[in-house]
Amino acid sequence: MAKKVLAAVAVGQKETALHEFDIPDISAEEGILRIEIVGICGTDVSYY
Numbered sequence: 001m002a003k004k005v006l007a008a009v010a011v012g013q014k015e016t017a018l019h020e021f022d023i024p025d026i027s028a029e030e031g032i033l034r035i036e037i038v039g040i041c042g043t044d045v046s047y048y
Contacts, residue, residue: 002022002023003022003023004020004021004022004023005020005021005022005023006018006019006020006021007019007020007021
């Protein structure tokens with residue numbers, strides 16, 4: 001069974017949802033980046 005990852009996805013204007021995806025198979029020349037924490041700047045709110 002493939003491992004799964006949870007991701008926050010923008011699904012519409014001012015709408016974000018959690019989606020589950022399979023972790024893809026990667027080659028020896030590729031890599032997967034794991035994000036453990038993110039932040040938002042106060043000026044980013046106007047873009048949302």
